[in-house]
Amino acid sequence: MDDDGSVLVLTNPCDVTADVVLRLLAERRIPVVRLDPGADLHAGASLTATYRTGGQWGILRTASRELDTTRVRSVWVRRPSPYGGPPALAGRDRRFAADQALWGAGGILASLPGAHYVNHPWNNRAAEFKPSQLSTAQRCGFLVPSTVITNELNEARGFVTCQPGAVVYKPLWNTPYRVEGQPHSVWVREVCGSEITDAVSVCPHMFQAKVDKAFDVRVTAVGGRLFGVRIDSPDLDWRCRQDLMTCTAVEVIGSVACAVTAYLAELRLIYGAFDFAVTASGDWYFLECNPNGQWAWQPAQTTAAIARAIADLLEKGPDT
Incomplete structure (x- = not known):
């Protein structure tokens, strides 16, 4: 060859x-x-x-x-x-x-x-840190749920108590985890103050105000092209039981599209998989951006379009 x-x-x-x-x-x-x-x-x-x-x-x-x-x-x-x-x-x-x-x-x-x-592997790694994601999202104009990352018991309990609604716990990294020898995933879930114990001091934990969402949206960004999919699921974390969720194409609103462009530029990314929680009033709350997120699970038409967009970038090569 x-x-x-x-x-x-x-x-x-x-x-x-x-x-x-x-x-x-x-x-x-x-x-x-x-x-x-x-x-x-x-x-x-x-x-x-x-x-x-x-x-x-x-x-x-x-x-x-x-x-x-x-x-x-x-x-x-x-x-x-x-x-x-x-x-x-x-x-x-x-x-x-x-x-x-x-x-x-x-x-x-x-x-x-x-x-x-x-993406460049070093840019991928830098963009995987959730604190960096939240900080960048806030600067780029996204709506960001109130969030605390702490290993201090009183700070964690105080945050939960002060929120007007529910609070969720999210792992900061999807570490491979086993329970009695079997693979186990740590999903996003609601948490109350009484559940938080001194064990929080072992490592930083992430707590976030629960968005009263009507549905989720995944926006897959490939260069300057955006592909939006609405996700309807009975679960707080739609990844838990993907066989129960339904996905339909959705238009990415202008303010979110502009913020996505700014976010990619700041973190020097070509590709990004953005997750949003969308309220009944139409507010899009940034949850995270996986710089190397999966995309082939989306509807066939969307998957094919993303594949073509990535192939286009790889075929084109560097700008001259």
């Missing part, structure tokens, strides 16, 4: 969302190299980068491709596996190898000259 102007897709082998876009790129005859650096570099793939005064070059070799990394047009950072170290190693040796892979291979793949990133 001619690797001139290739698209590099960083994701795990089970990522069916990436497959939707990869099929489009194949139909357009755009050369693509797919890599899961956290796993593939321990399974036969190799990555080399050379830096000298006046230039740099590099080569990525996989089981089926050989790519000049200085000629990559776009990099799509989808859902690569964590850098976990070679399975044959254990303990300190595996941790050492994992760290070297993250800072070495991860650094190379984040520094390809002239490549267009969707």
Whole structure:
């Protein structure tokens, strides 16, 4: 394959969302190299980068491709596996190898000259912090529910007591969690002051005024294109039982569209999955923005449109 102007897709082998876009790129005859650096570099793939005064070059070799990394047009950072170290190693040796892979291979793949990133991995990471999301949302003009993040018992209870309505608890990160050996998700749920104990001091907790919502909206932003979907669910957190929710396309109102554009610009994002709670009076409250959120679960027409928009960005490459 001619690797001139290739698209590099960083994701795990089970990522069916990436497959939707990869099929489009194949139909357009755009050369693509797919890599899961956290796993593939321990399974036969190799990555080399050379830096000298006046230039740099590099080569990525996989089981089926050989790519000049200085000629990559776009990099799509989808859902690569964590850098976990070679399975044959254990303990300190595996941790050492994992760290070297993250800072070495991860650094190379984040520094390809002239490549267009969707999104750049460092921007993705910075935009995943919920305090940063809330602070940025407030500056960009979104309506933001009253929120406190604290590990102080009295502060947490005081916040709950002072709110005129209900309060919800939200985890600050979706940490893999198990109960009696079984995977367990920590969903958004209502909480009252009496439930908050000294255990809150173990780590920061996030409490937020519950929005009296009529429905939820997911806005998927791809460059300057916005795709809105209304979500009707019997649950406070629609992710709990997605088989019970219904999704229909919805227009993104002008004030929200402007705030989305400002938010993406401030955090240097090309893609973002925004979640809103919409009241009966039509107020859109910002809840969060996942800089790498899933989108293929949406109605078929919306999913196809998002896939085309991402493929367009990857095919176009960097602005000249």
